Amino acid sequence: MASLDILDVERIIRRAGAERVSEGAGQKLAEVLEEKAQEIAERAVRLSKYANKRTLTRADIEIALMYELGEMGKASPHAEFEKKAAGKRRPVPLAI
Amino acid sequence: MASLDILDVERIIRRAGAERVSEGAGQKLAEVLEEKAQEIAERAVRLSKYANKRTLTRADIEIALMYELGEMGKASPHAEFEKKAAGKRRPVPLAI
Numbered sequence A, B: 001m002a003s004l005d006i007l008d009v010e011r012i013i014r015r016a017g018a019e020r021v022s023e024g025a026g027q028k029l030a031e032v033l034e035e036k037a038q039e040i041a042e043r044a045v046r047l048s049k050y051a052n053k054r055t056l057t058r059a060d061i062e063i064a065l066m067y068e069l070g071e072m073g074k075a076s077p078h079a080e081f082e083k084k085a086a087g088k089r090r091p092v093p094l095a096i
Helices: A006-015 A023-050 A060-069 A077-088 B006-014 B023-050 B058-071 B079-088
Strands: none
Touching: A006 A023, A006 B058, A023 A060, A023 A077, A023 B006, A023 B023, A023 B058, A060 B023, A077 B079
């Protein structure tokens, strides 16, 4: 762990309006962000390998984030399309 | 913006199994993490001020994250309690 710089994270908290920030606060937020980053990165690595790419690109991260949005129950960029398409054909599970 | 170090974020992606990582990939993930961090930090600042604290502590971040969990539709640590309590009293909106 400990990949993100705690000082960077503390700066974000201060910019959000905190007068002073305890060390634990920066640590905790850095931890949570890192877990989130790992989760998204793992999904992106999988997508990138699925597409036979040797370099993981912005597109892999973006697609990984769409899955993320879906999971959170918010509207994904595909939601509108999927709703229309659902009536017309059997859903095909995406096997990645 | 640009508070998180892109090199730190690229390291997380590489550790997740990417052979090579494009600059755009690191940038995009850093951006998304920073937005998320800002959102949580703003909530934590609000909670900290509500409690008349001058120093934002780990507890403020932790409580801000609980709201986060609620929003995502996952079980919050309070879910069980809230379910029980809901039958017994009128819900009181938390005005923060």
